[in-house]
Amino acid sequence: MSTQTVLVLAAQAGNQKAFEALVGAYRRELLVHCYRMLGSLSDAEDLVQETLLQAWEKRATLTSPESYRAWLYRIATNRCLNRLTRAPRRFLPSETHPPSDPSSPAPPRLREPIWLEPFPDDLLADPGANPEDRAERSERITLAFLMALQHLTPVQRAILLLREVLEWQASEVAEWLHLSVPAVNSALQRARRALRQRNVRDEAQMVLPRPQLQELLDRYVALWEQADIPGLVALLREDAWFTMPPLPVWYQGRAAIATLFQTSLFPPGRQWHLLPTCANGSPAFGLYRREAGADDSQLVGLLVLGMEGEQIGSLVAFLDVASFTSFGLPPTFV
Incomplete structure (x- = not known):
């Protein structure tokens, strides 16, 4: 029996220390996922807390201990989709306003939560990973990528992240989102096309040594x-x-x-x-x-x-x- 299975079973029996040890391994990557979905670090932190609270409350419903990570992502993704039904899309001013005259006074700050927030690299999952993995991961958290995601519908955003970034199977994503496999594949193609139109490339950009x-x-x-x-x-x-x-x-x-x-x-x-x-x-x-x-x-x-x-x-x-x-x-x- 794997260590994760032992922890899952102990958590399901009500052992909170086992639960904390179990979810501790996934907290950072869930934060990155929620940030990609929402474009806001503060909102992502709230959603991770909500995800873990729901995971504790619903722990008895998990029937497959080896799928615990996927189960957490399913909860987090659905939480993000619910939040996005009532939250504005987050952009940078270059997406929402015409170019400004540098010789004119700047207008007042817009305080509404409509801007993307920065994400500290120190909070990226698996900071000890090898440089190639870190470079590939950072590509999927750049401001250019985040801005492009904001132009997708929330469901397209979720499908792109689950299929392309996290590499879940189309059948899994379809089950999570209550969609058919053809609907998932169609949404993924539309999302890819939208990113290409915005010149967000899949390959690594030229980076200086x-x-x-x-x-x-x-x-x-x-x-x-x-x-x-x-x-x-x-x-x-x-x-x-x-x-x-x-x-x-x-x-x-x-x-x-x-x-x-x-x-x-x-x-x-x-x-x-x-x-x-x-x-x-x-x-x-x-x-x-x-x-x-x-x-x-x-x-x-x-x-x-x-x-x-x-x-x-x-x-x-x-x-x-x-x-x-x-x-x-x-x-x-x-």
């Missing part, structure tokens, strides 16, 4: 902290874009981003410090701002870079500090 990438990131940090706008802009693709949710603005192209830097981000007397981290499988930085005369720098944002080879294709500065508390960034930097 680690030493080269680190050299580029070190240069980026130095240029930002020196307020070297021409140097920063030179690292961008010509069609790069920059957005700052929850501000409903985004800026397209080197010229627009350079103007924004000059008019808003780098006024005289302001100092910046960037603290490296990783988000959504991408390089990221805690943004710390020190105004003239201040004693320390305040955490004001989380900047996620979309790398395309040796250039930066996108910059997303999340400004809602409460949405990235899980990154463990200190509130101030001296």
